[in-house]
Amino acid sequence: MVPDAGELHADAVQLPTSAQVVVIGGGALGLAAADEMARAGLDVLVLERDQLGSGSSAKPYGGVRATFSDPGNIALGQRGLEKYARLHEATPGGVGLARVGYLFCARTEAEALALEVSTELQRSMGSDAEVISPARAAELNPYLDPSVLVSASFSPQDGYAQPSLAVAAWAASARALGARVVEGVKVTGIETIDDGNHRRVVGVTTTAGPTSSTSTVRCEHVIVAAGAWSRSVGEMAGIDVPVEPVRRQIAFADVPAGTPGGAGGRPLPFTLDLSTTFYVHGSPEGLLLGISDAGQVPGFGRDYDDSWVPVFDAAAAVVAPSLVGLPLRDGWAGLYENTPDHNALIGESAHVAGLVLATGFSGHGFLQAPAVGEVVRDIVLGHTPELDVSGFSPERFAPQSAAPLLREVHII
Numbered sequence: 001m002v003p004d005a006g007e008l009h010a011d012a013v014q015l016p017t018s019a020q021v022v023v024i025g026g027g028a029l030g031l032a033a034a035d036e037m038a039r040a041g042l043d044v045l046v047l048e049r050d051q052l053g054s055g056s057s058a059k060p061y062g063g064v065r066a067t068f069s070d071p072g073n074i075a076l077g078q079r080g081l082e083k084y085a086r087l088h089e090a091t092p093g094g095v096g097l098a099r100v101g102y103l104f105c106a107r108t109e110a111e112a113l114a115l116e117v118s119t120e121l122q123r124s125m126g127s128d129a130e131v132i133s134p135a136r137a138a139e140l141n142p143y144l145d146p147s148v149l150v151s152a153s154f155s156p157q158d159g160y161a162q163p164s165l166a167v168a169a170w171a172a173s174a175r176a177l178g179a180r181v182v183e184g185v186k187v188t189g190i191e192t193i194d195d196g197n198h199r200r201v202v203g204v205t206t207t208a209g210p211t212s213s214t215s216t217v218r219c220e221h222v223i224v225a226a227g228a229w230s231r232s233v234g235e236m237a238g239i240d241v242p243v244e245p246v247r248r249q250i251a252f253a254d255v256p257a258g259t260p261g262g263a264g265g266r267p268l269p270f271t272l273d274l275s276t277t278f279y280v281h282g283s284p285e286g287l288l289l290g291i292s293d294a295g296q297v298p299g300f301g302r303d304y305d306d307s308w309v310p311v312f313d314a315a316a317a318v319v320a321p322s323l324v325g326l327p328l329r330d331g332w333a334g335l336y337e338n339t340p341d342h343n344a345l346i347g348e349s350a351h352v353a354g355l356v357l358a359t360g361f362s363g364h365g366f367l368q369a370p371a372v373g374e375v376v377r378d379i380v381l382g383h384t385p386e387l388d389v390s391g392f393s394p395e396r397f398a399p400q401s402a403a404p405l406l407r408e409v410h411i412i
Contacts, residue, residue, distance in 0.1 A: 013185055013208045018218040019045035021380055022204050023225055024187050024233055027057035028163055028366045029358050030225035031170035031181070032373030038177035040377050045217060046171075046179060047206060049186040053167035056227040056335050059250075061283050062366035063270050065158035066127055067102045069118035069409035072391045073343070074125050076368040079387060083370030084161055091169040096162030100282065101269040103140055104153045104410060105319065111274045112150040114409045119153045129155035141271045142260055143280065143320040160270060160281065163366050188214055190222055190236040192352055201237070201354035221354045221380050228300065228335040230345075230359040237352050241345065242397045243337045243360045244298045249308045250290035251331030252283075253323070261287045277412055278315035280323060285330075289323065291315055292412065304333045338362045339397070341405040346372060346392040348379055356380065357394045363412055 021037055023030045026048025034046045048054075064084050066077030088097040106112040115131060122129045132154050134146035140154060171181050189205040201222050208215040224241065226233045234241030255261070261268030261282025268282035277292035291312045309328070316323040337360055339345060345360035358376050361368060371387060378385040396403035 013182060015182065015185070015206060015208045015215050015217055016045060016180065017216075019043050019180070020219065021045070021221045021223060022047060022187075022217055022219045023223040024204070025055070025225035025227060026052040026167075026171070026181065026183065027055050027225065027227055028053070028167055028170070028369040029227070029361070029372060030223065031167055031174060032369040033223055033225060033358060033376040034179050034181065035170045035174040035177070036373040036377035037380060038174045038179040040381060042377075042380065044174065044179040045219070046174070046181040047185050047187055047204075048181075048183045051183050052171055052181070053164055055229070056337060056365060057163045057167055059163050059332070059334055059366075060285070061096070061160045061288060062163045063102070063158070063160050063281075063412075064097070064367045065102045065155065065270070067104065067118075067122065067129060067153065067155045067158055067410055069114065069121065070343070070391070070406055071121065071125065072389060072406070073364065073368075073408060074122055074127070075387050076371040076389075078126065079371035079374070080367050080369065081157060084166070087166060087169055087370070088161070091165070093165070095165040095169055097159065098161070098267070099157060099159040100267045101140070101154055101156040102158035103137060103269040103271040105137060105144065105271065105273045106150045106152060107148055107273065107275045107319075109150060115151060115153045115274075118409055122155070127155060128157060129153055140269050141280075143322055144271070145319060145321060148318055154269065158270065160283070166366075166369075182208075187233065187236070190233070190355070191216070192237060199238075199352045201352060221356060223356050223358060223376055223380075225358045227359060227365070228337040230337065230357070237349070237355050239349055239351050239355070241357065241359065241394070242339055243345070244339075245300050246298050246336045246338050247296055247301055247333050248290065248292065248336050248363075249304060249331060249333045250288060251328040252285055253287040253289050253326040253328055255287055255326065272412060273315060273319045274409075276315035276319070278312060278319055279412060280320065287323075287326070289326075289328070300335065302333045302335060304331045306331075336363050337365070341407070342411050343406040343408055344368065344372070344392045345394040346375060346389045347394050350395050
């Protein structure tokens with residue numbers, strides 16, 4: 001059990017007095033960005049209040065995909081897939097990357113039309129995704145009842161990887177490149193000054209000092225990669241970060257050896273029902289089941305219970321009846337970091353120079369982390385990012401903003 005970060009005064013931790021960049025959050029986003037910045041020669045300090053990957057990245061398997069309806073999400077996903085393939089190859093033992101494909105199921109004509117439009121866009125951007133028949137969907141995933149489907153889309157380049165392995169790989173790489181990655185230290189404040197034109201970051205205060213005091217690290221940039229906890233971090237700098245934590249629960253199902261998606265069985269694509277967000281996919285540990293429970297009250301609770309199971313079973317009864325009532329094991333709960341339009345906040349704050357947001361991914365953070373790491377690096381270096389992330393501007397939710405909200409179909 002990790003102690004409460006408020007109790008971690010970490011007398012033994014000796015932080016530097018300065019760094020060019022301080023990254024708040026030691027999950028996939030923070031460490032991918034730290035690795036990219038260290039690779040570019042920047043002096044980087046990562047501060048994680050608990051253990052690396054213990055927040056929203058604390059899952060055994062995370063989907064990686066480029067199957068989206070928004071061009072920005074597609075581009076981030078495609079770049080993420082490319083970089084995960086390289087990371088998997090470069091890491092001894094790999095990072096658990098399995099290209100089993102993503103299978104999105106449409107049960108209404110409106111959903112089918114949306115799949116056609118998004119699949120055409122994906123293909124125009126280089127994807128090999130395709131719209132397939134209900135019968136073909138049931139061949140790929142024999143748990144599905146094809147009679148309730150109108151169509152489906154299948155993207156064979158997608159799949160899943162293991163977040164804990166990716167987090168460890170990025171942390172090791174960043175450290176080898178000179179970055180300092182520190183656990184058990186909580187950031188308690190972000191210091192800014194007004195230089196006459198605007199406010200800008202000059203440092204952070206932390207719990208790394210003696211028991212009754214704090215430690216200050218001077219810096220030029222702060223990266224907010226604190227996931228579901230990002231709103232409170234933003235408040236330290238006097239800005240609102242519109243992120244709301246929501247608990248999501250999943251579990252493994254026990255199925256006989258040799259069953260599709262189970263031990264010794266043939267691979268099963270990451271399968272999702274657009275009508276209910278019911279999903280299932282195979283893994284080396286068995287079938288992984290989950291659903292977005294619309295009745296879940298926002299909050300930071302991460303205790304696991306079986307309240308989601310009736311919601312899952314109700315959806316499965318329609319889409320995949322044989323999955324209803326399966327014995328479950330090793331269930332766990334994590335936090336989504338939802339924004340109002342369920343898309344990320346990426347970019348420098350318009351109100352505080354040097355404060356860069358990489359948060360609010362609403363379930364897409366792990367898959368987009370490798371690409372966003374590059375974007376954060378470029379922003380800090382003062383370069384125009386290769387990938388266009390203007391649609392993810394943190395300012396789009398400001399009351400006076402005329403920027404449109406993102407409308408993403410493929411939200412889980």
